[in-house]
Amino acid sequence: MAKPQVTFAEISPSEFFYRNRDLAGFSNPSRALYSATRELVENSLDACELGGVLPDIFVRIMSNEPHRELADPKTYILKIQDNGPGIDPKFIPHAFGRVFFGSKFKLKQARGMFGMGGTMSILYGQITTHRPVTVVSTTGDGNAYKFEMMLNIRKNEPIIMHKEKLPAEGITGTSVEISLQGDYFRASSKILDYFRQTAVVTPYANIVFTDALGRQFFFERVTKSMPTPPRMTLPHPHGIDVEALRRLLIDKKETTLLQFMNNNFHRVGENTARKFLEYARLNRDTDTKSLKTHQIVTLVDALHRYKEFLKPDGSCLSPIGKEILEAGIKKEIQPEFIAVSIRPPSAYSGFPFIVEVGIAYGGKFLPSGPSLFRFANRIPLLYDEGSDISYKIVRYDVDWKYYGIGPNAPIGILTHVCSTKVPYKTVGKEYLADRPELEHELKNAIRDALRQLKIYLSRKGSIAMVERKMNIYGKYLPLIAQFVTDLSGLKKKPNYHLLLKKKADDSGEKNEDKKKKMNVKVSTKRDKKTIEELSELEGQTAIEDFG
Amino acid sequence: MNLRGKRLSKTSASNRKEETIKLLKELGLSMYEKMESGVFPDVVFPSRSVRNLIYDEELKQYILGANRVTRSSQNIKGIRPFTQIVWLAFFVDKLLRQGKTSTLRDVFYSSQAYNVLFKDQPESDDIIVDLEAVFSRPRESFSIYPEERSAIFGDLTIEYTVPGYEGKKTNLTSHPDGYLIGPSLSTAELVETSAEMIIAVEKGGLFTRFVEEKVHEKYKAIIIDTAGQPPRSTRFMLKRLNREMNLPVYILTDGDVYGEHIAMVIVSGSANAAHLHELTVPTAKWLGIYGSDIVKYKLPSIPLTEHDYKRLHELKRDPRYHKGRWRKELDVFLKIKRKCELEAFAKYGLTAIVDKYLPEKLEKAKSL
Numbered sequence: 001m002a003k004p005q006v007t008f009a010e011i012s013p014s015e016f017f018y019r020n021r022d023l024a025g026f027s028n029p030s031r032a033l034y035s036a037t038r039e040l041v042e043n044s045l046d047a048c049e050l051g052g053v054l055p056d057i058f059v060r061i062m063s064n065e066p067h068r069e070l071a072d073p074k075t076y077i078l079k080i081q082d083n084g085p086g087i088d089p090k091f092i093p094h095a096f097g098r099v100f101f102g103s104k105f106k107l108k109q110a111r112g113m114f115g116m117g118g119t120m121s122i123l124y125g126q127i128t129t130h131r132p133v134t135v136v137s138t139t140g141d142g143n144a145y146k147f148e149m150m151l152n153i154r155k156n157e158p159i160i161m162h163k164e165k166l167p168a169e170g171i172t173g174t175s176v177e178i179s180l181q182g183d184y185f186r187a188s189s190k191i192l193d194y195f196r197q198t199a200v201v202t203p204y205a206n207i208v209f210t211d212a213l214g215r216q217f218f219f220e221r222v223t224k225s226m227p228t229p230p231r232m233t234l235p236h237p238h239g240i241d242v243e244a245l246r247r248l249l250i251d252k253k254e255t256t257l258l259q260f261m262n263n264n265f266h267r268v269g270e271n272t273a274r275k276f277l278e279y280a281r282l283n284r285d286t287d288t289k290s291l292k293t294h295q296i297v298t299l300v301d302a303l304h305r306y307k308e309f310l311k312p313d314g315s316c317l318s319p320i321g322k323e324i325l326e327a328g329i330k331k332e333i334q335p336e337f338i339a340v341s342i343r344p345p346s347a348y349s350g351f352p353f354i355v356e357v358g359i360a361y362g363g364k365f366l367p368s369g370p371s372l373f374r375f376a377n378r379i380p381l382l383y384d385e386g387s388d389i390s391y392k393i394v395r396y397d398v399d400w401k402y403y404g405i406g407p408n409a410p411i412g413i414l415t416h417v418c419s420t421k422v423p424y425k426t427v428g429k430e431y432l433a434d435r436p437e438l439e440h441e442l443k444n445a446i447r448d449a450l451r452q453l454k455i456y457l458s459r460k461g462s463i464a465m466v467e468r469k470m471n472i473y474g475k476y477l478p479l480i481a482q483f484v485t486d487l488s489g490l491k492k493k494p495n496y497h498l499l500l501k502k503k504a505d506d507s508g509e510k511n512e513d514k515k516k517k518m519n520v521k522v523s524t525k526r527d528k529k530t531i532e533e534l535s536e537l538e539g540q541t542a543i544e545d546f547g
Numbered sequence: 548m549n550l551r552g553k554r555l556s557k558t559s560a561s562n563r564k565e566e567t568i569k570l571l572k573e574l575g576l577s578m579y580e581k582m583e584s585g586v587f588p589d590v591v592f593p594s595r596s597v598r599n600l601i602y603d604e605e606l607k608q609y610i611l612g613a614n615r616v617t618r619s620s621q622n623i624k625g626i627r628p629f630t631q632i633v634w635l636a637f638f639v640d641k642l643l644r645q646g647k648t649s650t651l652r653d654v655f656y657s658s659q660a661y662n663v664l665f666k667d668q669p670e671s672d673d674i675i676v677d678l679e680a681v682f683s684r685p686r687e688s689f690s691i692y693p694e695e696r697s698a699i700f701g702d703l704t705i706e707y708t709v710p711g712y713e714g715k716k717t718n719l720t721s722h723p724d725g726y727l728i729g730p731s732l733s734t735a736e737l738v739e740t741s742a743e744m745i746i747a748v749e750k751g752g753l754f755t756r757f758v759e760e761k762v763h764e765k766y767k768a769i770i771i772d773t774a775g776q777p778p779r780s781t782r783f784m785l786k787r788l789n790r791e792m793n794l795p796v797y798i799l800t801d802g803d804v805y806g807e808h809i810a811m812v813i814v815s816g817s818a819n820a821a822h823l824h825e826l827t828v829p830t831a832k833w834l835g836i837y838g839s840d841i842v843k844y845k846l847p848s849i850p851l852t853e854h855d856y857k858r859l860h861e862l863k864r865d866p867r868y869h870k871g872r873w874r875k876e877l878d879v880f881l882k883i884k885r886k887c888e889l890e891a892f893a894k895y896g897l898t899a900i901v902d903k904y905l906p907e908k909l910e911k912a913k914s915l
Contacts, residue, residue: 472623476626476627477620479634480629480630480633483630483636484576484579484582486637489575490579496582531623
């Protein structure tokens with residue numbers, strides 16, 4: 001009886017993603033086109049922001065010439081060009097031709113997490129069209145370098161097919177062009193949503209998007225201030241795992257545990273290190289090179305359990321900020337009212353995060369009913385809204401009635417979570433897990449912004465009430481004047497303006513009173529109801545005035 | 548009574564109209580002056596709430612008490628109904644001046660031409676009653692009439708005042724189906740009559756029988772079909788015939804609580820119209836059918852229904868039913884637990900009611 005043969009083979013990261021491309025958001029041609037666009041745009045925005053350059057991003061999606069008349073899905077050419085600092089030519093092959101090679105493994109807030117999104121797009125393009133990626137980049141030294149490459153999927157290595165040095169004339173930053181199988185017909189609305197929402201949180205960028213139908217969308221820069229770039233930070237003891245600790249121990253030169261603790265953790269100084277080692281009952285002079293694996297596990301356990309570590313601070317984070325967020329909302333949503341609430345830094349499992357919430361109310365573009373706009377590290381999250389923690393809060397936890405907001409009020413709720421590690425629930429990076437710390441911060445921010453809206457609405461309401469009241473007198477008094485003139489058999493109407501003025505003065509006085517004492521109401525509840533009813537009847541009259 | 552033995556009307560319909568127009572103008576002028584001097588005009592009239600409903604022993608009808616309602620243009624709650632009343636006054640003033648009439652429904656729709664919107668007809672009906680209360684005059688005097696359904700027949704000469712017919716005279720025996728008591732009849736001058744009484748019957752069928760059997764000749768009567776609970780225009784006509792022509796009014800109804808209450812409303816008015824005092828004929832006599840008649844004449848009858856009992860107990864609480872014939876007959880109905888219709892007399896032949904019952908009852912009525 002022959003034993004069943006089990007074969008083991010190592011697979012490369014490229015191969016892993018090739019086999020599991022659904023995980024990374026490349027499940028079908030429509031989603032893949034959206035994901036590729038998004039990943040490459042995010043790389044460009046990150047590059048510009050890190051280089052402190054106001055981003056100018058050009059994006060173009062074209063159907064490949066011979067396929068123009070074909071129905072979707074078909075081959076598209078996606079090109080993205082930025083004005084960032086560019087990439088040193090010696091890093092280009094690996095930056096674009098190898099999964100898990102990137103500038104984003106240190107702890108710092110950035111849009112991408114693992115530096116794999118861009119490469120995934122290239123990989124997907126290659127497996128669906130078998131065409132190379134073209135990368136042109138200049139670091140501003142007068143020369144630009146052009147690479148045509150493919151990926152060796154099994155070896156996770158770039159294959160350079162063509163390399164060329166060009167004069168950098170007219171070239172800025174980096175441009176990437178790939179061919180890929182896509183479905184623009186289905187993807188277009190998501191892609192446009194993506195650009196619109198990106199424009200909300202990056203009002204300091206110029207983004208030009210030319211789509212497959214030849215339409216051009218221009219998202220214009222309205223502010224020159226950019227968020228302060230995040231600082232690189234050491235890992236927090238609560239956020240470290242066994243593997244990371246093992247690598248740290250190998251890489252570092254320190255010889256004693258005390259030195260190691262003191263130098264390698266966020267907000268851990270000598271004093272804290274000493275106290276911690278006492279707590280963990282570890283000898284501070286232990287040679288780090290001598291630690292056995294089980295000792296490393298014990299150490300990680302202790303690091304996680306010890307409560308006295310200082311919380312991570314926000315220095316490694318780059319929130320959008322009130323001014324920029326307001327500018328973005330104003331530019332893209334054009335609401336009647338904006339409230340922004342920014343929470344102080346908080347942390348979950350040793351990862352710092354900041355929650356920012358913007359509330360937009362009214363205006364021409366918001367539909368009736370609440371619209372949720374979710375962002376994480378400035379990336380719009382467009383899929384799986386129903387599973388997101390913000391959705392849960394907005395849908396179930398907020399007492400809208402308390403804020404005087406009806407179910408059909410045109411209101412936009414923008415939530416932004418920035419963190420060194422955003423707690424996505426899946427690799428697809430589309431919705432956030434309900435971490436209690438995150439939920440707490442989001443709730444507080446949303447409520448705070450809604451409170452601002454409530455104040456605005458109640459002020460607006462009482463002004464509107466006075467206006468509507470005056471409209472009612474303005475309608476009825478002339479009618480009364482006309483009728484009594486006729487009844488009396490007279491010609492000239494009585495001077496009803498006297499009465500109108502009296503009423504206007506009354507209302508004005510009451511409004512002044514109100515400003516002095518917030519608890520004095522302009523009208524009684526009953527009056528309000530009457531005014532509303534009468535105003536509604538006015539609406540009816542208008543409809544009937546079709547003659 | 549004049550030389551020919553005919554009765555003539557003592558007051559004139561057109562006088563009443565002039566009076567109403569004058570009152571409306573006065574109202575308009577007082578409001579005009581207020582507005583001109585920077586005062587918010589208002590209108591005050593008796594409250595029609597149940598709490599303000601009082602039974603007046605002397606008038607023998609419900610009247611409104613001392614509570615007043617103010618509709619003011621000053622407060623937001625009052626300005627709309629106030630405008631509506633003023634509009635209505637303006638509207639009926641025009642109606643009266645042009646000699647036109649309208650219905651409750653007309654009023655509702657007419658308002659829309661003036662940008663004074665009523666939500667629905669009940670709202671405009673309500674304002675009409677308000678205006679009635681302001682002037683203590685029925686809507687008919689403002690040229691607003693309900694759907695006509697009751698009729699009149701008998702030797703009565705009238706003279707129309709409606710446009711196109713002014714001065715034209717008609718005798719109400721000229722058409723055997725009777726004349727609708729509508730706007731033109733209600734505003735007509737009552738010229739003369741040879742009749743000596745009015746007989747109001749509850750039903751059209753009996754009305755026709757009476758005409759066929761020449762009750763108007765045999766008994767020198769004007770016959771009126773109230774068509775159930777008489778509309779105001781009919782009660783107003785009864786009142787005028789009684790007051791202006793000095794004719795006694797007799798009422799014949801079905802032998803049930805509803806019939807008894809029809810008679811009561813003619814005699815002493817309804818709670819709904821407590822703000823009006825021109826609609827009652829306190830001297831009118833209810834001839835029957837009484838509950839006791841059912842027994843006496845062995846009339847075919849049917850058991851009282853649940854509704855009948857409910858109404859019966861309601862009426863027993865009404866002070867007007869606390870004594871005399873009214874009370875006695877309610878008690879009889881309650882005792883025999885049966886009721887009957889006027890047609891029940893057909894058991895004794897179609898003309899029995901005219902030949903036997905009516906003369907007996909009229910004889911008795913003289914002694915009531």
